[in-house]
Amino acid sequence: MNAEILAVGTELLMGQIANTNAQYISGRLSEQGINVYYHSVVGDNPRRLKESLELALKRSDVVIMTGGLGPTQDDLTKETVAEILNRKLILHQESLEKIKAFFQSINRPMTENNIKQAYLPEGSLIIRNDKGTAPGCIIEADGKVVIMLPGPPSEMKPMFEHTVIPYFSEKSDYKIESKYLRIFGVGESAMEEQLIDMIEKQVNPTIAPYAKEGEVTLRVTARCGKQENAAELIEPVVREITNRLGNAVYSTDNKNLEEVAGELLINHNISIALAESCTGGLVTSKLTNIPGISKVLNRTVVSYSNEAKIESLNVSPDTLQKHGAVSKETAEEMAIGTREAARTDIGVSITGIAGPEGGTEEKPVGLVYIALADKNGVCSKELRLWGDRSRIRNTTSLFVFDMIRRYVLKLD
C-alpha cells in the first residue's frame, strides 16, 4: 500500500507556512508500514486541485488530503472529491450539532456558511474534530482510499491519531519499523565507504544515510509481518554498523548529541561548569534545553572580554598576553578556572574565532580550542572549522558535547 499526501492551501504556495502536516503524517504512516511516495501541494484553485487529485488517485492507493475543509468559498476539497468520486454531499446532522455547540461554547453566533462544513460525501466514515469545526472523513472507492483532514495541525493531528491510525493498522498485514543511528566525527562519504558493502546488498532492512551540519544519521528500516519481531531484522544490522563505526555512533535512539551528553552527565551525577567565549552561551543554551540538567549544571561564564577571563575564570594575564585569548593555553586555564570557581566535577571551556571578523593568517576564522578539566587535570582539542559564524558556533557546540560524551563514556 502506498500513499500520497495532497495539501490544499494557497498559504503554502505563498511561503507563509511550511507543510509540517506532510512531515507529521509521513512519519506516522511510515511507522505503520505505509510507504509515502509523493507529497504534493496545490492552491485553492478548482482546476489544479481536480487535476492533482486525479493524478494522486491514479498513482497512489491512499490519498491523504489536508486543508480546504473550512467554511469559506475557496475551501473546495470536499466538493472536488465528491465530484471526482461521483458522490453526493449530504448533511451530517451530528457534525452540524457539534459545530453549533462549538460556536455556543466560544460565545459567538454561527454564521450560515459554517453549515457547509457539516456536509460530507455520502458513504464516508466521519472523523470527528474535537479541536475545531471542520470534521474530516475517510472514503473508500474503486480500491482507493481518500482521507480528508483539516489544515490546522492542532486539529489534524488528534484526528489522525484517534481515527486514521486505527483505520490503517486494522487493514494492514505487515508493519515497518525504523531505527535511527546518529553519528558524529566521521563524514558522510567516509562513512559510506566503510559501509558500502552493507548499503549495496541491503534488501530488508534497508539502510539510508543523510547528513546535516557535521552529523550523519543512518536510518535502518525493516518490513515484516504483523506478528513478527522487526527488531530481529534490525538489531544485527545496527550491531554491525556500530561494530564498524565504533563510538562515532552516539545514539541508536535518534537522540541528538546535546541530549546524549546532558543525560550522561545527569545519570552519572557529574556536576559541570562552563566557560564560553566564541560560542557566546550557545552551548549552555542547548544544554539547558534538557529537563533535569539543573541537577548537574552549576554555572556558565560567557567571557566576552579579557577582564572577564581574568576575573571570573582566573586566567593568567601572562597567558593571555603570551598566547592570546584564542589558544590552547587560555582554553585550558578557562576550563580549570570555571571548575574551581564552581567546585564542580568538570569544567568545560570554548575559545575561538567565529568570524566574520577577527581572523588572522596565523589564527584564521574557524580556529577554536575546547578544553575539559577534571580533578586529574585538563585536556584540550584544536578545531579547524569552516562556514559562517553560525555554522562555526553550531559545529563547535557539537564537538563540545562529543567531548563531554566521550569523557563520561571513558569513566565507565
Place this chain on the structure above:
Amino acid sequence: MNAEILAVGTELLMGQIANTNAQYISGRLSEQGINVYYHSVVGDNPRRLKESLELALKRSDVVIMTGGLGPTQDDLTKETVAEILNRKLILHQESLEKIKAFFQSINRPMTENNIKQAYLPEGSLIIRNDKGTAPGCIIEADGKVVIMLPGPPSEMKPMFEHTVIPYFSEKSDYKIESKYLRIFGVGESAMEEQLIDMIEKQVNPTIAPYAKEGEVTLRVTARCGKQENAAELIEPVVREITNRLGNAVYSTDNKNLEEVAGELLINHNISIALAESCTGGLVTSKLTNIPGISKVLNRTVVSYSNEAKIESLNVSPDTLQKHGAVSKETAEEMAIGTREAARTDIGVSITGIAGPEGGTEEKPVGLVYIALADKNGVCSKELRLWGDRSRIRNTTSLFVFDMIRRYVLKLD
C-alpha cells in the same frame, strides 16, 4: 511565468524533515511576482523522480529542484534532469577545484565519490556553492527553466539569493520590491484595527501582515517598471504605519529584535553584562550572533544554582530565602550584581520558570522577571508567558531585547 518546486529526498517522505526549502523559495518567488502553483516531493527513486520531473515540465514554466545533488549513489537529480533534457553531464573543472580546496581546508581527504558533484549538465549556468560541496545549476531548454539546488537550507538559501533571484529579475520586465516592518508589543488583531483602513484600500503597494511567536511582521510590496523607483511607492506607506504604531515598530529593514537591540548598544557604545537563569544562555547566545557585539558585551553569568547567584552575582542569601530565586527582588539584584562585577554601563538579568517542572500555584510555569540596572538604579518587569519550555525561553528573550531597545531609545 509560473513555477513548481520539486524536492527530492526520501527523508522528506519519511517525515524526518519538513520541506522548509519549498516555503523559503515560495516566499521569495512570490515577492518577485512569480506564481508558485505546485510543490511536489518525491523520494530517491529513479522512475518516480523522472515521472515527477516530466509532469512538472509539462505544467510549469520553471521547475526548481532541491536535493539529490550529493556525492552518494542515491543522489540522482542531475542524472535524471540530464536524461530528460538530453544533455551530457560534463566535468566542471572549477567546481572540482572548489571541492578539492574545500576538503583541503577542512583537512580531510576527498573521497572518489565526491568527484560526481562536479559533473553538471552541458550548457548549464553554474550556481556556485560557498557553503558546501555540491554546486547547483540553471538550464534553459525548450522554453522551460530547470534550476537545481542542494537540499541543506544553509547551502540552498545563499545560492538562491546570489544567483537565482538575479537571474529572474533580469528576465522580468517589471520589478517587485518589498519592505518588512517588524513589530513587537502589539498583538496582530490590535494592530489590524489600527491599520484596517490602510489594509482595505491597498492596491499598490499591498500590505500583508503575518504573526509569529509574539511578533508581527508587515510586508509592504510595490510593483513597478524596472526603471521606476519602488521606494517612492513604499516609503509613504511605511511612514504612515510607523506614525500610527509608534516605536512598537522596531525595524523597517526586516532586522530581528536581537539585531536591533545589539546594534543600538554598539552604536551608542553602551557596555553590557548579563545574568541569565531560566533562559540558560539563550539571550547571550542570540546577542553574540551579532558581529561586533564584543565591543560592548563584557560577560554573562548563567547562574543555574543559588551559589552561582550569590558568588558570581552578589545576590543576597536573604533575598533568595525571603523572595525565592524567581522574584522581582532577585532579578534586580542579579542585574545590579552583574553590572558591578563587570563594571559595565548596564546590567541585564533574567530569572523565571520555563517549565515543564518547577511551577507552583503561586509561581506558575511562565512566570519570568527581567531587570535592567544602570548607574541611576534598576527597573524590572514581570512577564506571564505561556507555552512550552522552548516558547517561554524564546519569548523571554524577545522581551529582554525589547527592554534593552527601549532603554537605549530613551537615552537619545
